[in-house]
Amino acid sequence: MKLARLGPLGAEVPVVERDGRWVDARPVTADFGPTFFADNGLQRLAAALSDLPDVDRPAGERVGAPIARPGAVVCIGMNYAAHAAESGAAPPAQPVVFLKVPNTVGGPFDEVAIPRGSNKTDWEVELGVVVGRTASYLSSPQEALAHVAGYVTVNDLSERAFQLEVSGGQWSKGKCCAGFTPVGPWFVTADCVDAAGLTLRSWVNGEPRQESSTADMIFDVATLVHDLSQYLVLEPGDLILTGTPQGVALSGRFPYLRAGDHVEVEVEGLGRSRQHFV
Structure with missing residues (x-):
């Protein structure tokens, strides 16, 4: 559905x-x-x-957003090797986890305000996973997939100076600005999606930026849900962001976002969203 x-x-x-x-x-x-x-x-x-x-x-x-405000937004960092490399980091041996506050979730076509004092607002197309059943201490990745309700397109927006330069050693300052998690346009149930090989793309002002596949994830959906369940309780309606591929402004190849720009992100079969920045 x-x-x-x-x-x-x-x-x-x-x-x-x-x-x-x-x-x-x-x-x-x-x-x-x-x-x-x-x-x-x-x-x-x-x-x-x-x-x-x-x-x-x-x-x-x-x-x-196709799901109402989740109880938690749980994010995975550097889950594509090429993105880790453009960030100046080695691919992680274990999933890198951080959190966004739920009030960052917005509609797929809502305007997004560049945060006050921002010079490094960045885009990140991601596959979003919606939890369908409480998951705690799952026994295996195979069991984990039964706890997935479905999937959504997400733009995991980031302010890189807040995230990396004034962070105090963690990332949340650069992830929790208002409107920084546009979701949608729709939610597709897990029985209709093969999450192992979906194409992800992004564009800024109509110019291509990211193009990759979930097949290039370091940790796939089942592994992520299983791993997260060992450290926290995932509840129905929670949203997991599974990481972004290469092609973001942090790479140094593209300028950061400014007022007047627009970003489009798309995950195959899950729809394309578009945000205008003000």
Whole structure:
């Protein structure tokens, strides 16, 4: 299934695709948030799909993040060897983990403000993983995949000076600025996605920047979910960002973002988003 949320910020309507059209999911759930995923929401939605009413939404209506505010946004750093190299680091032997605050999550076409004092705002196309079941101390990577609800396109925006120069030794200062996690445009359930070989791309002002494949991940989705479960409890609706490939401004090959720029990011089968920077 393909899920989305349409409408003004804070008043999004959950919808699901049926025969190429969006239909109203509210007879099943008020929203696609943590409670929905925890309460077998995807199974209930699939069972009710044929009976859901059409939704008549105005053209140009805002598209929200396809999942409501997650309880946690857990991120993996340097999960593509070429990106680690352009960052001046060796590929990690273990997954590098950091956190973003949930209020950074925004819609796929929302404007993003360059942070006050920023000179190094950067883009990062990423495959996002949405947790479907509580995961703690999982026994194997094979078991981990049963805890994945589905996947989304994410732009893991970063402010590199905040992240690396005034960080105090951690990355969160450069990751938690307002609007720094655009998600969507839609969520696709895990049964419809082979996450092992998806193409990722990004563009800045229409010019290509990143192009790679999830096949180039150092740690694949199953390994990441299993590993994270050894150190923290993943809950339904949580969002995992799985890392970005090479081609970001941190490489020194491209300028950082400025007001007036626009960025597009795309993960194969999960849609393309576009953010205008102000």
